[in-house]
Amino acid sequence: MKISGFTFVKNAVKYSYPVLESIQSLLPIVDEMIVCLGNSEDETTELIKSIGSPKIKIIHSVWDENLREGGKVLAVETNKALDATAVDSDWLFYIQADEVLQEDFYPVILAAMEKYKNDNRVEGLLFNYHHFYGSYQYIGDGRKWYSKEIRVIRNNKAIRSHLDAQGFRWSGGGKLKVKLIDAFIFHYGWVRNPIKMKQKFIDFGKNWNDDNAQERWVTGYNKEASEEFDYSNIDSVTRFNGSHPVVMKSLLDKADWEPAINEKKKNFKNNKHRLYYFLWKTFGWRPFEYKNYKRI
Numbered sequence: 001m002k003i004s005g006f007t008f009v010k011n012a013v014k015y016s017y018p019v020l021e022s023i024q025s026l027l028p029i030v031d032e033m034i035v036c037l038g039n040s041e042d043e044t045t046e047l048i049k050s051i052g053s054p055k056i057k058i059i060h061s062v063w064d065e066n067l068r069e070g071g072k073v074l075a076v077e078t079n080k081a082l083d084a085t086a087v088d089s090d091w092l093f094y095i096q097a098d099e100v101l102q103e104d105f106y107p108v109i110l111a112a113m114e115k116y117k118n119d120n121r122v123e124g125l126l127f128n129y130h131h132f133y134g135s136y137q138y139i140g141d142g143r144k145w146y147s148k149e150i151r152v153i154r155n156n157k158a159i160r161s162h163l164d165a166q167g168f169r170w171s172g173g174g175k176l177k178v179k180l181i182d183a184f185i186f187h188y189g190w191v192r193n194p195i196k197m198k199q200k201f202i203d204f205g206k207n208w209n210d211d212n213a214q215e216r217w218v219t220g221y222n223k224e225a226s227e228e229f230d231y232s233n234i235d236s237v238t239r240f241n242g243s244h245p246v247v248m249k250s251l252l253d254k255a256d257w258e259p260a261i262n263e264k265k266k267n268f269k270n271n272k273h274r275l276y277y278f279l280w281k282t283f284g285w286r287p288f289e290y291k292n293y294k295r296i
Contacts, residue, residue, distance in 0.1 A: 001117060004085035004155070005030035008077040009097040010038030010063060013047060015200040016192050019097040020047055021247040026095050027053055029106050036081035038063050059084050071164025078161035089155045090117055091125075096165070098189035099151075102245045105183035112181045113152065123159070123176040124168065125152035126293060127183055133190045134231040134259030136244060136252050140190065142235035143273045147286060150178055150293055151185060167292040178293045186245060193257050194228035201229060231259035235267045236277060 005026045012019040027033060033055045035048055039062045048058060061080055067073040078094070085092050091113050095101065101109075109125070116122040126148050133140035150167045153159050159176065162169045169175055192200065244252060268274040279285045 001091070001114060002086065002089045003030045003091050003093060003113065004032050004034065004089040005093045005095065006034040006036070006078075006081040006085055007095050007097060008036035008038065008061070008074075008081050009044060009048075010077075011040045011042055012044040012097060013042040014040075015203070016196045017097040018100060018188050018248070018251055019044075020051060021245070021251065022095055022097055022100050023048070023051060023056070024247045025101040025103070025245050026093060027051075027055055028103070029110060030055065030093055031089070032057055032086055034059065034081045034084045036061050036077055036084070038077060057084070074165035075161035075163060078165045082159075082161065083157060085155065087155070092153050092155050094151050094153070094168075095185075096187075096189075098187060100186045100188065100245045100248060102184060102186060102243075103247075108181055108183050109152070112179065116179060121177060121296060122179050123154050123156075124150045124178040124293070126178040126180040126295065127151045127185045128180075129185050129187055130240065130242075131187045131190065132240065133234060133237055134261050135257070136188075136191060136248075136255060137240055138237040138259075138261055138263065139240050140234060140236070141238045141277075141281075142268065143276055144235065147289065148180065148291075148293075149185075150176060162292060169292070175292065175294045177296045180295060186248075188248075192229075194231065194259065197229035197231075198227060231261055233267070234261065235269065235273065237261055237263050239263055 007023065009017060009019045023033060023035065033053070035056060035058050037045055037048065037058055037060050048056065059080065061077060063073055063077065067076060082092065112125055128148055129146065131140045131145045132138065146166070153168055153176065158171045159168050160171050266274070268277065276287060279287060
């Protein structure tokens with residue numbers, strides 16, 4: 001069984017992406033790792049090369065600044081990496097630059113890949129998610145966070161990254177048939193020093209907004225006196241009591257901020273979201289959740 005990993009990244013140093021840890025977490029279970037490097041303004045290329053693994057294959061890309069509707073450029077860059085994977089791989093494992101795989105799940109993932117390798121009904125594998133927010137001690141658990149997403153797909157280039165690269169669909173738009181496995185992706189996209197987080201949040205709006213909308217976006221977030229991102233503006237968090245991936249140890253040790261978060265305070269958008277939260281926490285049911293896949 002052959003497995004290809006793939007990812008894309010741009011300005012990882014400037015915006016404090018844990019891409020080094022992300023790639024390192026995937027290397028033990030893949031035969032190659034495709035990294036699509038965008039036209040960065042920092043030392044991202046040098047950072048990736050410093051990993052020094054012969055499994056890593058770098059391709060270079062220039063992001064199309066005209067693709068600014070709904071984060072489409074992110075899907076385009078994902079597909080560039082996907083298309084560079086080996087033609088003889090059985091499975092393709094996608095990981096984003098702010099996602100890390102916990103090593104405890106390696107056996108579960110490999111067993112599922114082996115089990116479904118010859119079962120063509122299974123077009124991908126679905127993962128659970130931990131969305132860390134503000135710090136490495138809190139998980140966002142409100143309605144805004146997706147609980148599951150596809151991260152392993154069959155090696156079929158008719159499968160394409162969907163919308164803003166959150167998941168995958170067939171090129172004609174059809175949803176993939178997937179199996180949920182007992183494994184988690186650790187998502188650290190909302191864990192940064194508050195100053196870095198605010199700058200990243202403002203700048204990243206360029207991937208969704210045209211010039212006029214981006215100007216309003218920047219004005220809206222720069223009108224605050226503080227240079228720091230306001231982590232208190234969240235509907236709900238819960239404390240994380242598990243262990244982080246071993247590759248994250250250095251970043252955890254370097255964390256030098258305490259976000260202004262009150263885990264007991266809930267700021268739900270409306271009573272409907274409060275009800276949804278109650279149903280999920282009490283019965284494990286997430287009614288009307290967006291699902292970019294078909295579970296089988």
